[in-house]
Amino acid sequence: MALVEVKNVRKTYRREAEELTVLDGLSLEIAEGDFVALMGPSGSGKTTLLNLIGGVDQPSSGDVVVGGTRLTGLRGKQLARWRARNIGYIFQLYNLIPVLTALQNVELPLLLVKMSGKERRERARHALDIVGLEDRLKHFPRQLSGGQEQRVAIARAVVSDPTVLLADEPTGDLDRKAGADILTLLDRLNKEFKKTIVMVTHDPTAAERAHRRLHLDKGVLSNGPS
Template identity: 60%
Template sequence: MAKALFDLKSIGKRFTKGKETITIFDGLDMAIEEGDFVAIMGPSGSGKTTLLNMLGGVDQPTSGEIWFDGSRVDTLNEGQLSRWRADNIGFIFQFYNLMPMLTAARNVELPLLLTNLSSKRRRQSVAAALELVGLADRAGHSPKEMSGGQMQRVAIARAIVSDPKLLLCDEPTGDLDRTTANEILEMLQTLNRDYGKTIVMVTHDPEAARYAKRTLHLDKGRFVEKELAL
């Protein structure tokens, strides 16, 4: 039986807007097993990004518990959360979030600057990550010298360079054409299948969701699960 990597228990999330209280989640439960690849779909405003932010420790629940690899993480302070994120989480965004003034290699190296690795070890890790995404020959190029697909590959290399247990992807193909999007999704599949990365991907695209092992449809703070045949 696969090991539970994430376990969300009775999660509540509420926002106060003026005198109004907006409830996003009320008693949401979610389990993610190690090695899973989950696509999360749902209408705009259903809480997909809020959920992703809570999984990444960027946002905290109003109530309930979040457990990761057997340890509770929603009670950590900001410093502890920063260390936990650096050790365990890789983020991939729709618009890449690359630093325009840095080369591909320097962008990929950024998460490693939070570690105690020597500069030599950082360079080796960066080179390996760029090789894995097929961009070893683009290490010295800046984002403006690359296509959208290449920039997303750099973003993936940055997300995996510190060897995190979990990749959180927020609409990772939303800014790409179909062919390029499929190449990125195939890369995520490879990271999941061959390198054991657990992946949670928020997407509006049913075609993108087909690359996941299963999909969860989020609507009005609740999940309806559908298995997706590959």
């Protein structure tokens, strides 16, 4: 059984009187441990699809099932709790909290889990260790390079040991070298830590790191060249 099942999903937005269809009857299955790259032109619905899988947004119709949980049946607090346990989200612009240190940023999702402060710090430190930033614990985001910030964001995404990692253009704001390092890190998380990864990207080089490349165009999915 697939870890992620997107079943005949339709997503429309209403902009004043006009109804805009972003995803049109899209279906998709992603197996556990897979590394999928979602590609497509701007406005094709990639981020929307990512948001639906992550329980950040709800489809207009259809179903999204992740790890056996039907997300369309969850609301509010339940959905938030589910996200905290199952989803690690990596943003293009890192979205770290500027007033928190690297360690505190990584600790943030763990505030939602019952554990001692010491255990929280230990886990956050371990996550930063995995991404190679064990010597930047006390640094604030402004004191880090873009690549380092993204690695902190990745540590924050994996610290609660989620089932699925969703990365929205994780290398989009980085130079080639830093981007390559991030992709290597994602690759390692997939292979070594068995994380299922869905990554939105415009970059064909980045997409090549994935096991599967899917193309979205005008809300319709097609398999890219394997």
